[in-house]
Amino acid sequence: MTTTTHADTVPSLGRKMLNKVPEVTLFFWIIKIMCTTVGETAADYLNDNLGFGLTNTTYFTGALLAVLLLAQFQFKRYVPLIYWAVVVVISVFGTLITDNLTDAHNVPLLTSTIVFSVILAAVFAVWYAVERTLSIHSIVTTRREAFYWLTILFTFALGTAAGDLLAEKADLGYAVSIAIFAGAIAAVTFAHYVLNMNAILSFWLAYILTRPLGASIGDEMSQNSHKYGGVGLGTTGTSYIFLACILALVTYLTITKKDQTPPDLVLAET
Template sequence: MTTTAPAGARTWGRDLLNKVPEVTLFFWVIKIMCTTVGETAADYLNENLGFGLTNTTYVTGALLVVLLLVQFRVRRYVPVAYWAVVVVISVFGTLITDNLSDGYNVPLTTTTPIAAAVLAAVFAIWWAFERTLSIHTIVTVRREAFYWLAILFTFALGTAAGDLLAEKADLGYGVSIAIFGAAIAVVAFAHYVLKLNAVLSFWLAYILTRPLGASVGDFMSQKSDKYGGLGLGTTGTSYIFLACILILVAFLSITKHDQTDPARLTADPEQAPA
C-alpha cells in the first residue's frame, strides 16, 4: 500500500512510499559509521591514493550524482541504495569543508558559521514549501530533494565543527568525542524526558553525530602527540567501518527491521516519530 501524501504535497509527478529508514538503534549506528568513513575516506583518496583534493572532489561528486539518480528512481526505501548515498554524501560533505579550508584557506571559524547558515536556509526553504521537516513524510521527489540537500550540509557543518573543536581549539580527538557524545545525550534526554519535539530532536542529533563520527575517525586513523589517536591509518579505519556498514545493511535488507510502518504515520506529520 502506498503512503498518501497530504494535500498539496504531491509534487513533481509522483507519490512514493517513504524513502528513508525507520529511526532505530541500527540507524544511528550505521549513520555514525558513515560519518567516520566520510572523514577517513576523503583523506584516503586525497592523500594515500594521491588523487589530490580537487580530483577527489570530482570523483566523489560524480559517484554521488550516480547514486542519487538510483535513489531517486526507486519508489521506496531500499537499504543498499539509501546507505550507499549516505556513505558517499558524507565524503562529499567533508570535501566541501576541506576545499574551503585547505583549498581556499578559509578558516574553520568562518566555514563553520557559513555551513550552519546554509543548512538553516535549506531547512527554512523546505519548511516554507512543505510545512514539515519530518523524515517520515519523504513521499515526494521534492521532499526527497530537500532531505538530501539538508543531509549534505549537516555533513559539511559537522566536519567544520569537529575540526574546529578538536584541532583549532586544541582539545584533541578524545575530548571532542566526549563533548559531542555528551551533547547527543543531552538531546536524547530532552526528547525522551522533557518531550522535545521529535523532528527537532532528530535533526539536532543528526547534526551532532557528524562531528562525533569525524572525531572517532580521526581518533582511530591518526596518531598525534598533540591531538591523540590510535594511528590505525585512513586505509584500515575506512575498511573496518565499511565492512561493518555492509554487514548491517545486509542484515537490515533481510530482516526489514528499519522499514517504516505506514500505519504509524498520522495526518499531522509533525506528530510522526522522528
C-alpha cells in the same frame, strides 16, 4: 533516538511513493555514525593514500554521488543498500567541501562553521515553508526527497568544519571532542525522552551532532598525533573496518526489513 510524532502532510510536487528513508531505530544511529566516520577517513584515504589529490578526489566523489542519487531517486521505496551508499558518499563529499575551503582557499574553520550553519538553517526554513513539515516519516515525493538530501549534504559539511574547529583549532584533541559531541547527543536524547522536546527538532539536532562525533572518532582511530591524540590505525584500516560493519548491518536490514516504514502507515499519513 526514535521519533514517534508524525507531522501532518500537505500536497507536494512529484510522484507519491513509499517512505524513501529508514525508520529511526538504534540501527539507524549506529550506521549513521559509522558513515560519518568513513566520510572523514575515506576522504583522506583517496586524497593522500591513493594520491588522487584534493581536486580529483572531489571530482570523483561528486560524480559517484550524482550516479548514486540518480539511482536513489528512481526507486519508489526505501532500498537499504542504495540509501546507505548515498549516505556514505555524501559524507565523503560533504567532508571534501569543507576541506577544499580550508586547504585550497584558506577559509578559516570558524568562518566555514558559521556559513554552513546559516545555509543549513536556510534550507530548513525553505523546506518547511514549502512543505509545512520537516518530518522524515513523510519523504514520499520527489521534492521532499530533494530537500532531504540537500539538508543531509550541509549537515555533513557543517559537521566536518565544527569537528575540526573543536579538535584542532581549539587544541582540545580528538578524544575530548568525542566526549563533547557524545555528551551533546546525550543531552538531546534526555531532552527528547524526559523533557518532551519536539521529536522532529530532536532528530535533526542529533543528526547534525553525529557528524562531528563520527569525524572525531575517525580521526581518533586513524591518526597518531602527539598534539591531538589518536591510536594510529591509519585511514585505510579505519575505512575498511567501518565499511565492512556498515555492509554487514545494511545486509541484515535488507533481509529483516526492521527499519522500513509499514506501507499502511505511510499511506495513512499522506
